[in-house]
Each structure stands twice: as structure tokens, then as C-alpha cells.
Amino acid sequence: MRERITAVLLRARYAAIGAAVGAAIGGLFSRNAASTGGAIGGLVGATVADTRGTLEGTLGDLGELDPRSTDGSEE
Numbered sequence: 233m234r235e236r237i238t239a240v241l242l243r244a245r246y247a248a249i250g251a252a253v254g255a256a257i258g259g260l261f262s263r264n265a266a267s268t269g270g271a272i273g274g275l276v277g278a279t280v281a282d283t284r285g286t287l288e289g290t291l292g293d294l295g296e297l298d299p300r301s302t303d304g305s306e307e
Contacts, residue, residue, distance in 0.1 A: 250277020
């Protein structure tokens, strides 16, 4: 349960950061662009958080399967 909550909070953090950056960049042009930039930035941030979580899990699994990752004490 703790892992799920951590993943949700990570996704929310990345989405908030993405929305802030997108709104700041869009705000340089107009109010409408700030709103659109915030929405797009939030989506990008949430996607990055999901991708990051998936990649970390996958890389961890691959590290366990890699025969070079052992220290040689099991032989």
C-alpha cells in the first residue's frame, strides 16, 4: 500500500512541476497560452512520472537477470 501511495505522490509532484513550467512558458505569450501550457505540462509531467516508475522497475528486473551483476560468490 505504501508503494502505491508513493507512486501516486510522485506522479502528482511531477504533474505539478510540469504544469508550473508549462504555465510559465505559456504565460510569456498570453493568458490562454498559459492555461494551455499548464494543462499540457501537467500531462507531460504525469507521463514522465509513470515512465520513470516503469523504467526503474524494469531496470531492476533486468539487473537481477544479468549474469554479470553477480559478485561471483555464488559459483
